[in-house]
Amino acid sequence: MQKKMAYSFPDEVLEQVFSFIQSDKDRNAVSLVCKSWDEIERWCRRKVFIGNCYAVSPRMVIRRFPEVRSIKLKGKPHFADFNLVPDGWGGYVLPWIAEMAGAYPWLEEIRLKRMVVTDESLELIAKSFKNFKVLVLFSCEGFSTDGLAAIAASCKNLRELDLRESEVDDLSGHWLAHFPETCTSLVSLNISCLRSDEVSFSALERLVGRCPNLRSLRLNRAVTLDKIANILRRAPQLVDFGTGYYAAELQPDVFSNLAGAFSSCKELKSLSGLTSLNLSYATIQSPDLIKLVSHCPRLQRLLVLDYVEDSGLEELASSCKDLQELREFPCDPFGAEPNVSLTEQGLVAVSLGCPKLRSVLYFCRRMSNAALVTIAQNRPNLTRFRLCIIEPKTPDYLTLEPLDVGFGAIVEHCKDLRRLSLSGLLTDHVFEYSGTYGKKLEMLSVAFAGDSDLGLHHVLSGCESLRKLEIRDCPFGDKALLANAAKLETMRSLWMSSCAVSFGACKLLGQKMPKLNVEVIDETEPPDSRPESCPVDKLYIYRSVAGPRFDMPPFVWTMGEAVRILH
Amino acid sequence: MSKPIEHDYIGLSEQQLPSMEKSSDKKDGLHLKDTELRLGLPGSESPEREDHDQNVLSLKSFVSGAKRGFSDALDGGGNWVFSGGSGGGTEGLFSPRRGGKNNGGKDLSGSDSGSVLKDGAARKPSVVQEKKPQVAATSSHGNGNIAPASKAQVVGWPPIRSFRKNTMASHPPKNDDGDGNAEAKLGSGCLYVKVSMDGAPYLRKVDLKIYGSYKELSSALEKMFSCFTIGQCGSHGVSGGDGLSESRLIDLLHGSEYVLTYEDKDGDWMLVGDVPWEMFTDSCKRLRIMKSTEAIGLVTRKCLLPNK
Numbered sequence: 001m002q003k004k005m006a007y008s009f010p011d012e013v014l015e016q017v018f019s020f021i022q023s024d025k026d027r028n029a030v031s032l033v034c035k036s037w038d039e040i041e042r043w044c045r046r047k048v049f050i051g052n053c054y055a056v057s058p059r060m061v062i063r064r065f066p067e068v069r070s071i072k073l074k075g076k077p078h079f080a081d082f083n084l085v086p087d088g089w090g091g092y093v094l095p096w097i098a099e100m101a102g103a104y105p106w107l108e109e110i111r112l113k114r115m116v117v118t119d120e121s122l123e124l125i126a127k128s129f130k131n132f133k134v135l136v137l138f139s140c141e142g143f144s145t146d147g148l149a150a151i152a153a154s155c156k157n158l159r160e161l162d163l164r165e166s167e168v169d170d171l172s173g174h175w176l177a178h179f180p181e182t183c184t185s186l187v188s189l190n191i192s193c194l195r196s197d198e199v200s201f202s203a204l205e206r207l208v209g210r211c212p213n214l215r216s217l218r219l220n221r222a223v224t225l226d227k228i229a230n231i232l233r234r235a236p237q238l239v240d241f242g243t244g245y246y247a248a249e250l251q252p253d254v255f256s257n258l259a260g261a262f263s264s265c266k267e268l269k270s271l272s273g274l275t276s277l278n279l280s281y282a283t284i285q286s287p288d289l290i291k292l293v294s295h296c297p298r299l300q301r302l303l304v305l306d307y308v309e310d311s312g313l314e315e316l317a318s319s320c321k322d323l324q325e326l327r328e329f330p331c332d333p334f335g336a337e338p339n340v341s342l343t344e345q346g347l348v349a350v351s352l353g354c355p356k357l358r359s360v361l362y363f364c365r366r367m368s369n370a371a372l373v374t375i376a377q378n379r380p381n382l383t384r385f386r387l388c389i390i391e392p393k394t395p396d397y398l399t400l401e402p403l404d405v406g407f408g409a410i411v412e413h414c415k416d417l418r419r420l421s422l423s424g425l426l427t428d429h430v431f432e433y434s435g436t437y438g439k440k441l442e443m444l445s446v447a448f449a450g451d452s453d454l455g456l457h458h459v460l461s462g463c464e465s466l467r468k469l470e471i472r473d474c475p476f477g478d479k480a481l482l483a484n485a486a487k488l489e490t491m492r493s494l495w496m497s498s499c500a501v502s503f504g505a506c507k508l509l510g511q512k513m514p515k516l517n518v519e520v521i522d523e524t525e526p527p528d529s530r531p532e533s534c535p536v537d538k539l540y541i542y543r544s545v546a547g548p549r550f551d552m553p554p555f556v557w558t559m560g561e562a563v564r565i566l567h
Numbered sequence: 568m569s570k571p572i573e574h575d576y577i578g579l580s581e582q583q584l585p586s587m588e589k590s591s592d593k594k595d596g597l598h599l600k601d602t603e604l605r606l607g608l609p610g611s612e613s614p615e616r617e618d619h620d621q622n623v624l625s626l627k628s629f630v631s632g633a634k635r636g637f638s639d640a641l642d643g644g645g646n647w648v649f650s651g652g653s654g655g656g657t658e659g660l661f662s663p664r665r666g667g668k669n670n671g672g673k674d675l676s677g678s679d680s681g682s683v684l685k686d687g688a689a690r691k692p693s694v695v696q697e698k699k700p701q702v703a704a705t706s707s708h709g710n711g712n713i714a715p716a717s718k719a720q721v722v723g724w725p726p727i728r729s730f731r732k733n734t735m736a737s738h739p740p741k742n743d744d745g746d747g748n749a750e751a752k753l754g755s756g757c758l759y760v761k762v763s764m765d766g767a768p769y770l771r772k773v774d775l776k777i778y779g780s781y782k783e784l785s786s787a788l789e790k791m792f793s794c795f796t797i798g799q800c801g802s803h804g805v806s807g808g809d810g811l812s813e814s815r816l817i818d819l820l821h822g823s824e825y826v827l828t829y830e831d832k833d834g835d836w837m838l839v840g841d842v843p844w845e846m847f848t849d850s851c852k853r854l855r856i857m858k859s860t861e862a863i864g865l866v867t868r869k870c871l872l873p874n875k
Contacts, residue, residue: 082723083759088769139730165730193730280731333725333732363725390725421726447724472723524790553769 011036015044024049043067050074051492053091053115054517057546058099069108070134071100075115077495077540078445079470081139084497084538086523088553091115093140094124095551101128109134116140117166122147126154133185134160144169145194152178162190164218170196177203186211190218192242201227209234218242242278275322276301280329286340290315300356301325306342306363313346317353325359326350333363333390344371351375359384366397367424372406376413385410386421392448392473395425402426408433411441418465421445431455435462443468453480460484470495477535478505489515493542497521501539504532509541510559517544518559519552527557729759729772758848764792764825764856775848781840785827792856826862829854838862 018041021027027045031038047070048061061068075091093115100107107129117140125132132155137143145168151161152175177200186207191199199220208214214235219242223231232238277296279289280303289304289312299320306328308316316323328346332339344367351357357379367389376382389403396403403424411417411434418440422430426449434441435458442465450456457480459469469491477500488494488509503520506527510518520527521538548558758775771791778784827839831850839847839854 079723081728082726083729083772083774084723087771139728165728167730329727329731330725333727363727388725392721392724445726447726473721 011040014040018044022047046070048072052542052544053093053096054546054549055492055542055544058096060546062099062103066103067106068100068104069106070111071096071104071107071109072111072113073115074113077470077493078114078468079472079495079497080114084472084495085540086521086553086555089521089556090549090551090553092551093117094121097121097124097128105129106131108132109136111136111138112140113138114140116142117147118142119144119147119150123150126150129155131157133157136160136162136164137166138162139165141167145171145173145175149175149178152176152183153180156180156183157185158183159185159213160188161186162188163193164190166193168194170194172196173198173200174203176200176207179203179207181206181210183207184210184212187213188216188240189214190216190242192218192220194220197221199223205231205234211235212237214238216240240276275299278303280305280327286312294319296320298322303327303329305329305331306338306340307331308346309341310343310346310349311341313342314349314353317349321354322356323350323354324356326354326357327361328363329361330363330390338365344368347371348374351379356381358382361386361388363388363390365390366394367403367406368396368398369401369403369406369409370396370398372403373409376406376409380413380415382410382414383416384419385414385417386419386445387423388421389424392423393425394423402429404429404433408437411437416440419443422449423447425449427451428455428458431458432462435459438463440465442466444470446471446474448473450474450476453477456480457483460487466490467492469493471497471499473498475500478502481505482509485509485513485516488541489513489543491543493540495538495540497538499539500535502533503527503530503536506536506539507532507559515543515545517542517548520557520559521555522557523555732759760829760851760853762788762791762854762856765858765861767792767856773854775851780844781847784839788827788854788856824859825856826859827854828857828862 014037018027018030021030024047027041031041042064043066045065046068048065048068049072050056050061051074053073053075073093073096075093076085076089079085080089080091091114093112097110101124105128108131110125110132111134115137117137122143125135127150135151135155135158140163143166148161148163148168151158158179173194173196189207201223204219204223208217208231215238217231217235217238217240219228219231232241275298277292277299279292284292285307286309289308293299293302293308293312293316297319299316300322301324302316302320304312304327308328313328316326326347328342342364344364347360347362347364348371351360351374358381360382361384364387367387395401396406404427407420407422407426407430411420415437417438420434420438420441420443422445428451431450431454434444438444441463444459444463444466446469453476455474456471456476459466460480461484466487471494474496476496481496481501482505506518506520509516519540519542520536521540522536524537527534527536548560552558759772760775762771762773773784773787773791775784778787828836829839829847829851830836830853832852836855842850
């Protein structure tokens with residue numbers, strides 16, 4: 001009798017309950033409870049995130065989740081951002097769009113990262129999804145403004161068009177004019193990546209003027225200061241504004257100019273309301289930066305160039321107590337000598353002064369264990385710590401020792417650390433520390449570090465939460481990789497380039513681990529033209545339920561069954 | 568089952584060590600590195616090698632205790648240890664072919680690369696010419712033979728998005744110090760331009776700053792696109808060594824089948840090679856390897872500018 005009551009709980013109610021569960025992890029957990037929950041859940045899952053577009057096929061996704069409205073896909077490995085993944089490697093979105101065009105006519109949102117998007121894909125999106133609302137192309141490439149014109153023209157309810165950091169073939173600024181006069185739905189527009197100096201400015205003005213809900217606007221360098229003022233006047237409701245690289249051309253009087261331009265926006269207010277500031281393309285010198293920053297006490301996120309210098313960061317530390325994220329980039333990364341006075345001291349100051357600091361990306365030319373230990377002890381709440389000491393293998397500048405102890409302190413004290421990028425002179429010890437303490441570490445980036453396979457072994461065997469591991473120019477070879485092969489199935493992906501993994505080991509891994517795609521990438525010659533003991537140039541291993549892919553270029557080989565190498 | 572494997576690994580390393588001792592050729596850093604399980608930058612100190620020994624020994628002890636899921640899955644010992652049976656001596660073991668195709672074994676591309684290590688002088692141009700792997704490998708091997716005025720740039724380092732790099736390259740920082748440093752900085756950085764080839768299924772990108780001359784660029788492009796001219800590389804192409812591909816490699820500057828063209832700042836398509844190299848890199852926005860038959864209408868800058 002009681003059993004019957006439990007089963008008579010209506011599906012609709014469960015569905016309603018599930019609709020409050022948004023996180024993927026929780027949804028996945030729900031679907032594991034029992035078959036009926038799995039069944040109900042899959043029919044009401046509206047958002048899908050696929051961290052590796054080759055881990056699963058579009059058909060599989062569609063089969064399991066028939067009513068998706070929002071999809072997020074990632075393509076190339078992270079190191080593609082630094083040109084380590086040759087062009088043509090893959091990450092094409094067209095097969096996904098083609099399948100979804102038929103299966104998800106009510107798809108509303110597509111978010112892509114590091115994928116190859118063609119005009120054909122964009123045209124297909126424009127044609128297929130009548131209620132399309134959000135298109136985010138983050139660090140994508142392969143399309144032109146013609147494709148954008150198709151999106152603009154057809155998507156009547158477009159809310160968000162965000163092309164951040166994508167490479168767009170800028171054929172003409174007129175694509176903006178393709179937004180019909182009836183389009184008033186835009187909430188967010190980011191075209192900062194467009195390189196052209198021609199933008200149909202009048203079309204842009206009209207578009208901005210007729211979208212009362214426009215909250216976020218990021219323009220490119222074609223829009224000069226006077227034009228910005230015009231735009232801002234038409235969109236006083238903006239809360240987020242970016243000017244692309246325009247700021248690089250500003251003269252020293254930049255602060256007052258910016259303030260003047262912003263003052264017409266009552267929601268941007270003076271700068272005092274700003275929580276996020278991206279000056280990472282602005283070559284403003286330190287004194288102006290300091291002034292700017294001191295007027296933004298509510299700043300939570302700052303992206304800045306090393307022009308900010310230690311003095312600017314000290315000012316930041318004293319003015320911006322809400323700061324959560326700092327990203328600092330070098331303006332001249334290839335210069336042998338630093339042209340600005342930014343050292344580890346700046347980062348130490350921020351870590352001491354900003355109690356909410358969680359996320360750091362910092363480029364500098366020198367570091368010490370002492371500084372790292374100080375940072376670690378003061379900011380145990382760090383969740384992302386990415387440090388790039390520009391010269392590979394740079395030791396502690398005070399003691400000339402490796403920086404193992406410093407990074408060790410980071411992993412030890414920052415118990416919630418999820419992402420870590422290492423640099424400087426590092427031995428296997430730093431990996432031992434990482435494996436011992438980095439239990440929540442999900443993503444680790446390593447370059448020019450370590451002494452032996454022991455290092456890799458520590459990480460693979462110790463970091464329980466590891467999902468993504470990317471390694472370049474480290475002396476890691478077959479032993480650690482093969483000994484921890486099973487671990488690879490628990491991770492999203494592993495990238496190793498310029499390491500010491502032999503072709504034979506790759507083949508073996510590919511043969512023994514059918515749930516992994518083991519891709520060997522070599523642009524100069526096929527790996528089987530050399531002895532099996534020779535190391536491969538680049539190796540990308542990822543788990544997949546879709547099996548090997550078939551859209552590979554000639555310089556990528558998937559290791560497969562015993563006899564043949566799939567290509 | 569795992570013990571014999573471990574032993575083989577140890578044996579492997581021990582095999583390597585004596586050859587490292589023997590090799591007194593410190594000048595040719597690459598040779599030393601050939602036999603080590605390590606890739607290091609210039610200045611990798613010997614003390615690290617001693618650590619290596621210790622690490623090898625401790626490796627033995629931890630492997631026996633470590634999760635053996637994988638070794639259990641292996642069938643009977645040792646077929647996955649690639650010790651030097653085929654390699655012809657220890658040099659073959661971990662020799663990165665990108666640095667030296669000189670190990671007795673397979674030497675594929677015949678002519679040029681084969682002589683690379685033997686002739687130290689020849690090494691320098693190949694560093695600059697070859698695209699990515701070569702540059703990275705050579706830098707990481709710290710070959711002392713290379714002593715250009717500026718350091719060879721390591722590909723993808725520091726890890727800055729090309730988007731950001733290209734942006735900063737086209738907007739050099741304005742220095743107030745007034746001693747003209749801004750111009751000097753223009754020379755640094757990198758400049759990625761797209762390269763398309765008529766008939767090829769996808770684009771490539773090259774960093775023009777890596778090359779110092781048209782010849783280097785042309786050579787690099789030939790290598791990059793040679794697989795298209797051979798026809799699909801469906802053969803998992805032995806890409807060299809049989810002479811066939813060499814004859815198919817196009818001399819892009821002087822050959823007849825294709826011409827190399829570029830789009831300049833003004834949007835005009837020009838033939839590559841007419842202007843000084845520096846001027847070319849400053850104005851080149853993208854490259855296109857065009858079929859000669861299509862390039863008939865193309866002008867050279869000489870024709871455009873009067874009195875040039």
